[in-house]
Amino acid sequence: MSRFKDLKNNKKLISGIYAVSLVTALLILALVIRGPEESGKLIADSSGNITGISRKSLSSSERYDLSLEIGEGESMIQRDVTLTLRGKTGGAGSGISRHDDEAARLDAAVDSMISELEYSGKKKIILPDRLSDGTSVRWRASGGSSSALIVLIPGMYAALLILMVANALKEDRSSDEARKSIMRGLPRFCNQLFLMMNAGLILSDAFDTITEVYAARSSENLSVFERDLAGLRSETCGHRVSTAGVISEYASKHDVKELIRIAAILTENEKRGSDVVESLARESRYLWDERKIVAKEQGKSIDARMSYPLGLLLILLIVITMAPAMMNI
Numbered sequence: 001m002s003r004f005k006d007l008k009n010n011k012k013l014i015s016g017i018y019a020v021s022l023v024t025a026l027l028i029l030a031l032v033i034r035g036p037e038e039s040g041k042l043i044a045d046s047s048g049n050i051t052g053i054s055r056k057s058l059s060s061s062e063r064y065d066l067s068l069e070i071g072e073g074e075s076m077i078q079r080d081v082t083l084t085l086r087g088k089t090g091g092a093g094s095g096i097s098r099h100d101d102e103a104a105r106l107d108a109a110v111d112s113m114i115s116e117l118e119y120s121g122k123k124k125i126i127l128p129d130r131l132s133d134g135t136s137v138r139w140r141a142s143g144g145s146s147s148a149l150i151v152l153i154p155g156m157y158a159a160l161l162i163l164m165v166a167n168a169l170k171e172d173r174s175s176d177e178a179r180k181s182i183m184r185g186l187p188r189f190c191n192q193l194f195l196m197m198n199a200g201l202i203l204s205d206a207f208d209t210i211t212e213v214y215a216a217r218s219s220e221n222l223s224v225f226e227r228d229l230a231g232l233r234s235e236t237c238g239h240r241v242s243t244a245g246v247i248s249e250y251a252s253k254h255d256v257k258e259l260i261r262i263a264a265i266l267t268e269n270e271k272r273g274s275d276v277v278e279s280l281a282r283e284s285r286y287l288w289d290e291r292k293i294v295a296k297e298q299g300k301s302i303d304a305r306m307s308y309p310l311g312l313l314l315i316l317l318i319v320i321t322m323a324p325a326m327m328n329i
Contacts, residue, residue: 013168017161024157050139053125055085069138070106070131077106083117085125106135175254181224182256183294187287189229190262194280203266203276204243208233244270258287 042064043052055062061084068079109131117125127139189210196206211233214226222230232246248263262283269276 020160067140178224185225187291190284194284198277207243
């Protein structure tokens, strides 16, 4: 349930879903409403061959994507044809789409046949089964129809939504891991800052000393928080930047209120010279108390989770104990 609430509050995910939904709706609308070129009904025989066209209207252009099989046997040639039947108002047709130019004679014959069909003013058009030279032809509906796209687009839309939600969940998990790592490592980091600044070091020197220790250790032995701090030092080393500002940006990025509060204390010390040592000591005590509370809660949750396998073991023990007595009855 909490995951669902997090996704619902994810503005980046919600805006992405709105954008994808809008584009999908526009694509489906463009396929359903084909502008001035609407389609009537194709007439087919028992073999699936298209034998004629029943036009929807004679006043507007109509477009039909067909597949034309010319000839018989091994010499058969297949062409994809776009047949645009002119309306009384006219309009430019898209003609025929050629895939190859093997026979100029067949091209000329097909062009002539298509031209006659396109300028036919009949409501019902019978498609010829032979060219002018006697070559047999068969008409079939083209596989690339808009109806297939209307089915395909929602599937692609659903796949995109699944990918977007999965990516958002992955980002949320990594963000949760980073927050947990910060909460585990923050009391120690705050205590180190307090001790070093209480010994007379300024904030930048104390931060460099702490992160040098992190950088010297193997990355496998570092938590996410410690790796991030070491990375911040390597990025800002040699640059005249505010250490308190760097920590504040990092705290705002991960939205951890405890770290934001420490960053505010350090920023106030840089700007106004306030007593940072006492404030860090107070924050350090508070963070350690919070960590103890979290540890106790986790221990209680472990006890609750262990009760289920213990209950199963108890049931198994009862069954094993009662089994011999039940078998002797």
